[in-house]
Amino acid sequence: MINVTKTFLPPQEEYNEHLKKIWESHWVTNQGPLCEELESRLKNYLGVKNLLLVSNGTIALQLAIKALDLNGEIITTPFSYAATVNSIIWENCTPVFCDIEDKTFCMDPSKIESLITEKTSAILPVHVYGFPCDVERIGKIASVNNLKVIYDGAHAFGVKLNGNSVFNYGDISTISFHATKLFHTIEGGAVITDDDTLAEKLFLYRAFGHMDDDYYTVGINARTSEFHAAMGLCNLPRISGFIEERKKINLLYKENLKELPIDFPEIPYDIFYNYSYFPVFFRSETEMMSVKDKLLDDQISARRYFYPSLNLLPFIKGESCPVSEFNASRVLCLPVFNGMDEQLIIKISELISLVLHK
Numbered sequence: 001m002i003n004v005t006k007t008f009l010p011p012q013e014e015y016n017e018h019l020k021k022i023w024e025s026h027w028v029t030n031q032g033p034l035c036e037e038l039e040s041r042l043k044n045y046l047g048v049k050n051l052l053l054v055s056n057g058t059i060a061l062q063l064a065i066k067a068l069d070l071n072g073e074i075i076t077t078p079f080s081y082a083a084t085v086n087s088i089i090w091e092n093c094t095p096v097f098c099d100i101e102d103k104t105f106c107m108d109p110s111k112i113e114s115l116i117t118e119k120t121s122a123i124l125p126v127h128v129y130g131f132p133c134d135v136e137r138i139g140k141i142a143s144v145n146n147l148k149v150i151y152d153g154a155h156a157f158g159v160k161l162n163g164n165s166v167f168n169y170g171d172i173s174t175i176s177f178h179a180t181k182l183f184h185t186i187e188g189g190a191v192i193t194d195d196d197t198l199a200e201k202l203f204l205y206r207a208f209g210h211m212d213d214d215y216y217t218v219g220i221n222a223r224t225s226e227f228h229a230a231m232g233l234c235n236l237p238r239i240s241g242f243i244e245e246r247k248k249i250n251l252l253y254k255e256n257l258k259e260l261p262i263d264f265p266e267i268p269y270d271i272f273y274n275y276s277y278f279p280v281f282f283r284s285e286t287e288m289m290s291v292k293d294k295l296l297d298d299q300i301s302a303r304r305y306f307y308p309s310l311n312l313l314p315f316i317k318g319e320s321c322p323v324s325e326f327n328a329s330r331v332l333c334l335p336v337f338n339g340m341d342e343q344l345i346i347k348i349s350e351l352i353s354l355v356l357h358k
């Protein structure tokens with residue numbers, strides 16, 4: 001089976017080099033030297049001030065909501081993975097859905113202000129597929145209305161705006177290092193912030209709220225382990241190469257699919273993009289499903305990222321978001337992974353073409 005992504009695994013000897021260090025020190029978790037090294041390398045690579053590794057991208061969102069003392073309503077996007085909205089609800093806040101833009105699939109800033117009430121405490125947009133939100137406009141709206149901003153940057157590893165990491169916007173940015181993401185540590189994630197006071201709070205929250213025998217606050221266990229950090233240390237030096245390779249995959253798909261009645265997102269010209277996903281939008285859900293089934297017949301699994309539009313989840317009574325609902329109904333993410341064979345891209349394109357020309 002060809003999946004929508006294939007987790008990159010480094011040469012085993014390379015991973016073993018790190019394991020040797022773990023066996024020598026017997027330091028397996030609790031922010032050991034490999035976690036420290038990865039944090040420092042990630043800060044450098046991304047160009048961010050404070051970055052704390054955590055155990056996954058969902059707990060990163062929960063810690064961010066906690067650290068900002070959010071309550072009441074949080075304005076968020078319906079076009080994302082369920083983890084975004086789940087974290088809001090898990091932290092006892094109410095999600096209020098703001099529809100997305102048709103071009104970037106990110107939250108539509110022109111629709112935010114009408115959703116603000118006296119209960120609103122924050123805006124939580126997603127740089128979906130790695131496309132940056134309109135951070136300038138969202139920042140202005142937040143400051144005028146005294147709201148916090150958390151960006152879910154689970155897809156945005158390495159993405160830059162005007163040469164600056166997209167993680168440098170908002171009060172806190174979160175990221176996932178799950179095995180399906182561009183940069184992974186098997187499971188993992190991080191919280192990123194410019195604000196040193198917030199970083200200290202996050203530091204305490206990550207490990208039970210204490211340092212040695214000094215207990216400051218209620219905390220949780222959101223740590224990651226040396227084994228996970230080791231995977232990150234193997235993968236990080238390869239990221240620039242991964243992005244280059246994915247760019248080629250993206251262009252080859254577009255070249256092969258260009259005659260077909262399919263919409264592709266436009267990559268904004270003024271960003272450094274990471275090519276983390278290749279979403280295609282069909283004319284209708286029926287057409288998308290025929291393509292999905294056709295690919296499955298050939299053992300190729302394309303995925304409905306992101307479906308359903310989160311305002312339609314059965315346990316949520318969200319406001320209607322027509323742009324998100326329409327796009328969620330007809331989108332399919334085609335397989336993209338490092339080491340992908342050109343022939344596979346051509347084959348997938350031909351299968352899609354067969355369905356659409358029927």
Ligand SMILES: *Cc1c(COP(=O)(O)O)cnc(C)c1O
Pocket residue numbers: 056057058059080081083084126152154155175176177178188189
């Ligand atoms: C993957 C993902 C998450 C959750 O990350 P985990 O590390 O799997 O917990 C959160 N938000 C978005 C948009 C994601 O795609």
